[in-house]
Amino acid sequence: MTASPAVSLNDLGKKFRLTHDRNWTLKATMLAGHRTRYEEFWALRNLSLEIRHGQTFGIIGGNGSGKSTLLKVLAGILRPDEGSVAVDGRLSALLELGAGFHPELTGRENIYLNGAILGFTARDIRSRFEEIVGFAELERFIDEPVRNYSSGMYVRLGFSVAIHVEPEILLVDEVLAVGDLTFQKRCLERFAQLKADGRTILVVSHDLDMVGWLCDQTAWIQQGTLRATGPSSEVIDRFATGTEPGEPSNRIGRAARPAFERLSTQDLVKSVELVDINGHPTDTVGSGQPACIRVRYDGQTAGEPVTVALGLYRADGTHVASINSGATTRGLTPKDRSATGTDRSETLVEVEYLVPALPVQPGTYELSVALHDASMQRVLERHTHLLRFGVTSTGADPQNGLVALGGTWEAK
Amino acid sequence: MLVRFxxxxxxxNLTRRDLRSKYKRSALGWTWSVLNPLVAVVVYSAVFSVFLRIQPSTGDPSGLRSYAVFLLVTLLPWQFHVTSLTEATRSITANGPLITKIWFPRWVLPTSAVLARFLTLLVEMAVLLLLIAAIEGHMTFAWIPVLLLLMALQLLFTVGLALMVSAANVYFRDIQHFLGVALAPWMFLTPILYPLNMVPADREFLGVGYRTLYQLNPMVSWAKAYRNVLYDLRLPSAERWLAIATVTVVVLAVGFWIFHRLEPRMAEEV
Structure with missing residues (x-):
């Protein structure tokens, strides 16, 4: 971690010329002299932004808002017309996967070629070659010319090379829209790993769920200028609802969402986890599969029997369900822990909420947790957006909407 | 550090890409790059030596009088010149998708196009040396270091030109068509098919001698130097070396300067 920001934009401006009669020839230019008529169009203007090292930063905005232009300026492909860009660290941009591939060359040759374009030496690539091929799952086809590759194979190889460059700053432009679900998931895992390694990641995407899941901070760009920046959930919320800061949200039942909460040692709630059927903590669960939420809280300090309330939200804020702890666990105190088999600590109470088949569509979900007194009259503690987890697709039939009905079709 | 720079x-990698992809999926493959100069030599020899009866200058001190050798020692470098420029001109516009998606130093594109062609020239020159040795019985191998120096200078000179035309072609696509038109007359104004002494020295154009005007063409120096080394078997004169080195340095510097000036907006214009 250095003190200087990873990326710093200062009053950035980038204009394009919209020529009405394009002078493609010398003759036309000579004849027109300096009278070439064009209209100026500012794709980016007065944009100032600072991204610190180790941050995962999302950039959202409508079509034509200048997001991709911004990434190209950061990547050095376009030169700004105003202001300045300072990038501190080795940068790699995933603007289009496999852009440098030559169709007649084999996968192997293209890995070296693409790697060199991305700034790798042959030795760098040789040491990572197996890893790159393995990640792309192309072991059998690596000596085939890439023109014989399916589009999925092409993209997998492109992603794999780019991601193994190990950049300090990674720019990603909507590249995850391609590839099948399993590959997308592996890509996201890889991003999470880079994030854990302290790399700086900039993501441009229309997938608000993904930005919300991956990014700590998000900037909303509109017509080339910065509309809002801040914690992802807040900015995404304002973008999705179109509200200004301070304005009440126009969605029913939703105040401005706070940033992701972290538990402190003073909190009664000690942990909230999603666990699989074997009791191991996990962060994903299959749609229609069993899911279990495990909540641990300090029953000693609470000093009274409590009711645990869970609120399930989709990452865009849609309220899915709220559940209060049932009669079997309500009012549990540490003294009763022998009844539940918990023995981690003298003071901890552990309750689990088990769903036999989670009836929601694939996506990203968030969980809020609140502790009430036994009679549900008082709120002892409340944590919104405490746990975030993914629901993955399991069914063969793609579905849309909020709930997974879990029905079956039959021919009559 | 220098390797990185x-x-x-x-x-x-880009040179390898150009070479490997060039003859992919063609039955004759690399045979084409041998056939090309071979056909040219046969045709030019027939037309200029047999029909038009152009006498090659006698090699001094080698005593060679073969038109085919006389022609080849300058034709091969010339063909390198032509194909390098033609391919380099399109090197940036043809790689548009790459330019707009990935940042990397753009000068490597025209340079690798020239390099790929240069490797072919090396092979052709090696074959030529063997041919001269086999047919004429001359030991030209002692001249290899001088030949390599000359070729290295030509490589740098061509890279300089390639940088200019490739960058300019992004903004004016006329360049590639202009080159197509200009390269043919340029060849006839260079002493490749005939000796330099056939250019009249006693006639003048606007007070300047034909020969002097003719020598303004930088390719004349190269043709003469190659012919000195491989045909006459003697070192080019000091003035010749000086002219070649000066032109190379100037063209390379101007090429990089122009390229550097035109580089920033390439991704928008390509």
Whole structure:
């Protein structure tokens, strides 16, 4: 971690010329002299932004808002017309996967070629070659010319090379829209790993769920200028609802969402986890599969029997369900822990909420947790957006909407 | 550091790409790059030596009088010149998708196009040396270091030109068509098919001698130097070396300067 920001934009401006009669020839230019008529169009203007090292930063905005232009300026492909860009660290941009591939060359040759374009030496690539091929799952086809590759194979190889460059700053432009679900998931895992390694990641995407899941901070760009920046959930919320800061949200039942909460040692709630059927903590669960939420809280300090309330939200804020702890666990105190088999600590109470088949569509979900007194009259503690987890697709039939009905079709 | 600055890995890879992809899926493959000069030699020899009866100058001190050798020692470098420029001109516009999606130093594109062609020239020159040795019985091998120096200078000169035309072609696509038109007359104004002494020295154009005007063409120096080394078997004169080195340095410097000036907006214009 250095003190200087990873990326710093200062009053950035980038204009394009919209020529009405394009002078493609010398003759036309000579004849027109300096009278070439064009209209100026500012794709980016007065944009100032600072991204610190180790941050995962999302950039959202409508079509034509200048997001991709911004990434190209950061990547050095376009030169700004105003202001300045300072990038501190080795940068790699995933603007289009496999852009440098030559169709007649084999996968192997293209890995070296693409790697060199991305700034790798042959030795760098040789040491990572197996890893790159393995990640792309192309072991059998690596000596085939890439023109014989399916589009999925092409993209997998492109992603794999780019991601193994190990950049300090990674720019990603909507590249995850391609590839099948399993590959997308592996890509996201890889991003999470880079994030854990302290790399700086900039993501441009229309997938608000993904930005919300991956990014700590998000900037909303509109017509080339910065509309809002801040914690992802807040900015995404304002973008999705179109509200200004301070304005009440126009969605029913939703105040401005706070940033992701972290538990402190003073909190009664000690942990909230999603666990699989074997009791191991996990962060994903299959749609229609069993899911279990495990909540641990300090029953000693609470000093009274409590009711645990869970609120399930989709990452865009849609309220899915709220559940209060049932009669079997309500009012549990540490003294009763022998009844539940918990023995981690003298003071901890552990309750689990088990769903036999989670009836929601694939996506990203968030969980809020609140502790009430036994009679549900008082709120002892409340944590919104405490746990975030993914629901993955399991069914063969793609579905849309909020709930997974879990029905079956039959021919009559 | 220097390796990094010169983008050695990138140059090697792009050059390899150009070479490997060039004859993919063609039955004759690399035979084509041998056939090309072969056909040219046969046709030019027939037309200029047999029909038009052009006498090659006698090699001094080698005593050679073969038109085919006389022609080849300058034709091969000339063909390198032509194909390098033609391919380099399109090197940036043809790689549009790459330019707009990935940042990397753009000068490596025209440079690798020239390098790929240069490797072919090396092979052709090696074959030529063997041919001269086999047919004429001359030991030209002692001249290899001088030949390599000359070729290295021509490589740098061509890279300089390639940088100019490739960058300019992004903004004016006329360049590629202009080159197509200009390269043919340029060849006839260079002493490749005939000796330099056939250019009249006693006639004048606007007070300037034909020969003097003719020598303004920088390719004349190269043709003469190649012919000195491989045909006459003697070192080019000091003035010749000086002219060649000066032109090379100037063209390379101007090429990089122009390229550097035109580089920033290439991704928008390509």
């Amino acid at each position: 010169l983008q050695v890995d990138l140059l090697i």
